[in-house]
Each structure stands twice: as C-alpha cells, then as structure tokens.
Amino acid sequence: MNCTDNCPIVPHFHLFGIPEVAITYYATIILCGMIAAFVIIALLFKRRNISIDLALTYFCVGLPVALVTTRLFYCITGGVPIQEWFSFESISRGGLSIIGGIIGGTAAVAGVSALKKVNFLRVGDCIVVGLVFAQAVGRWGNFVNGEVYGLEVLDPALQWFPMAVQIGEKWHYAFFFYESAFNMCLAAALFVNGWLNDKKPNGINTALYFIGYGLIRTIMEPLRMKDFILSAGDVPWSLVFSIVLLVGGLALLTYLLINNKKKEGKLFGSATGEASGIVQYIKDGKDDEAYFSKINMMCKKHPENYKEKPKKEKKQ
Numbered sequence: 001m002n003c004t005d006n007c008p009i010v011p012h013f014h015l016f017g018i019p020e021v022a023i024t025y026y027a028t029i030i031l032c033g034m035i036a037a038f039v040i041i042a043l044l045f046k047r048r049n050i051s052i053d054l055a056l057t058y059f060c061v062g063l064p065v066a067l068v069t070t071r072l073f074y075c076i077t078g079g080v081p082i083q084e085w086f087s088f089e090s091i092s093r094g095g096l097s098i099i100g101g102i103i104g105g106t107a108a109v110a111g112v113s114a115l116k117k118v119n120f121l122r123v124g125d126c127i128v129v130g131l132v133f134a135q136a137v138g139r140w141g142n143f144v145n146g147e148v149y150g151l152e153v154l155d156p157a158l159q160w161f162p163m164a165v166q167i168g169e170k171w172h173y174a175f176f177f178y179e180s181a182f183n184m185c186l187a188a189a190l191f192v193n194g195w196l197n198d199k200k201p202n203g204i205n206t207a208l209y210f211i212g213y214g215l216i217r218t219i220m221e222p223l224r225m226k227d228f229i230l231s232a233g234d235v236p237w238s239l240v241f242s243i244v245l246l247v248g249g250l251a252l253l254t255y256l257l258i259n260n261k262k263k264e265g266k267l268f269g270s271a272t273g274e275a276s277g278i279v280q281y282i283k284d285g286k287d288d289e290a291y292f293s294k295i296n297m298m299c300k301k302h303p304e305n306y307k308e309k310p311k312k313e314k315k316q
Contacts, residue, residue, distance in 0.1 A: 030137075033136075049282065050282040051281075066102075070097055070101035074095045097238065121206055122282070132213060133187040136183035142176040143174075143176055146165075159171040161177075172225070200260055201260040204256060207252040211250055218243055279301075291308070292308055
C-alpha cells in the first residue's frame with residue numbers, strides 16, 4: 001500500500017454502529033488474508049509431515065516481525081521522515097510495502113528454524129503458499145482504497161472492470177487486480193506442488209515463490225502510476241528488490257537441483273536411497289507425538305512411524 005499525504009479518507013465502517021470504533025475495509029481484507037494464510041500453511045504442514053503446533057509458532061513470531069518491516073521498508077524507501085514512521089497520524093494515512101514484509105518474514109522464519117533446529121527450506125515450502133495467497137487477497141485492499149493502478153485508459157472499449165478501474169471520473173489500468181490474479185495462480189500452482197510432491201530436494205516451492213513473485217512485481221512495478229512507486233533518492237526500490245527476489249530464486253533453484261543431482265544422482269528424488277524429502281516427522285517440542293492422519297502423505301508410505309491418536313473418553 002502506498003499513499004501520499006493528499007490521500008482521501010480511507011474507506012471504513014463502524015463496528016456495531018459505534019461512531020468511535022472505525023475499522024477500515026483495507027485492514028479487514030488484510031486480516032482475512034492472514035487467517036486464510038494460516039489455514040493453508042497449517043494444512044500443508046500436516047500434509048508434509050510437520051507439527052501443526054509449529055505452524056502456530058512461526059505465525060506468532062513471523063507476523064509481528066513482518067508487519068514492522070512492512071512499515072519500515074515503506075518509510076525508508078518512500079522518504080518518510082523518521083518522526084512519522086510509527087506515528088498514528090502517519091500510519092492512518094497508509095504506507096506499507098509487501099517487499100518489506102517478505103524480507104522481515106524470511107528473517108523471522110530463518111530465526112525460528114535455527115532455534116528449533118528445523119530445515120528452513122522444508123517449512124518454507126509450506127509458508128510461501130499461504131504468503132502468496134495472502135498477498136493476492138491483500139491486493140483487494142488496494143481496490144477499496146482506490147490505489148495501485150496504472151495509466152489512464154482512454155479507449156472506451158477498455159473501460160470496464162477488471163481490465164480497468166474507475167478512479168473518480170477517469171479509468172485506469174487495474175494493476176492491483178492483475179497482480180492479485182497472477183498471485184492467486186502462483187498460489188494454486190505452489191499448493192498443488194506442495195500437496196502432491198514429496199520428492200527431494202526441499203526448497204523447490206520456496207525458490208519458485210521467489211521466482212514467480214519476483215517476476216510478477218518486476219513486470220508490474222514500472223507500469224504503475226508514479227505515485228505508487230517507492231523511489232526515495234530517485235531509485236525504484238520495490239523494482240530493485242523485486243529483481244533481487246527473481247534472481248535469488250533462480251540461484252536457489254539452480255543450487256538445489258545441482259546439489260540434489262550431486263548427492264542423490266537425480267535432479268528430483270533419489271537414485272540411491274529414499275526419494276522423499278519429508279520422511280522425518282518435524283516436532284514442535286520433545287513431547288510432540290506423530291499421530292496417524294489421512295492428510296499426512298507419509299502415513300501411507302511409512303505407517304509404522306505413526307501412532308493412532310488416543311480417543312477422548314466420554315464424560316459420564
């Protein structure tokens with residue numbers, strides 16, 4: 001979200017009709033995206049042989065860190081005075097950057113993984129799916145705020161939604177919608193891969209996310225109206241970091257495949273041993289038990305590693 005000092009009042013509603021309790025539609029949409037993201041991540045954790053409790057740990061640590069860095073990135077790259085970075089008045093006018101959230105969220109996930117001694121790439125393969133889905137949903141917050149759009153559409157034949165969006169009396173290319181649609185397609189592809197593919201190496205989804213999202217933003221950033229481009233010091237920072245994500249994702253994917261070929265004899269899976277990269281159950285704590293689940297794709301392959309979940313006794 002990118003908003004100047006001259007932005008109109010952010011669309012909102014009053015909770016239970018109380019005038020003093022105003023909640024913006026943008027915040028509501030973002031919250032819905034976060035909830036949906038957690039459900040997706042938890043489901044993939046269970047599917048890919050990871051404790052759901054661990055998903056909650058990542059969420060509780062990663063979310064606040066990402067929110068702070070989302071604001072920091074916007075303020076630093078948007079040239080916002082330091083005294084306004086976290087002032088209520090400044091925040092109420094808007095000012096968030098998804099790129100900053102990715103940077104902070106990645107650092108938080110890496111930190112938790114290091115403390116828990118968990119494979120960062122394995123959990124990352126699940127987390128990125130929920131992340132990009134939340135990003136797709138979050139773009140609709142830009143719709144209700146009337147922001148993140150492209151140049152004016154002068155041809156009447158193209159003045160229809162979702163090709164364009166009406167801002168005041170003018171029509172503009174609906175880049176928020178384009179990005180949302182591409183993100184949703186990326187989320188679907190990553191979810192299918194995460195749901196069906198258990199082969200080594202871990203990290204494929206993570207790399208594909210950086211490639212896909214980096215490419216989407218690299219294409220979209222230069223086409224936006226200048227008011228929605230973070231360019232402190234005349235540097236298009238969001239574009240720069242989008243390219244970094246794209247290149248970093250390509251480098252990670254190349255490394256993963258070459259390394260797996262060297263260790264396992266194949267680009268995917270293994271020619272010499274266990275082909276799956278998710279055989280070991282990842283616990284959240286020492287007392288965490290691996291119970292049998294129809295969702296967990298490893299339960300059918302290695303049922304001997306899982307216990308039947310004890311049934312709750314009925315109260316008399």
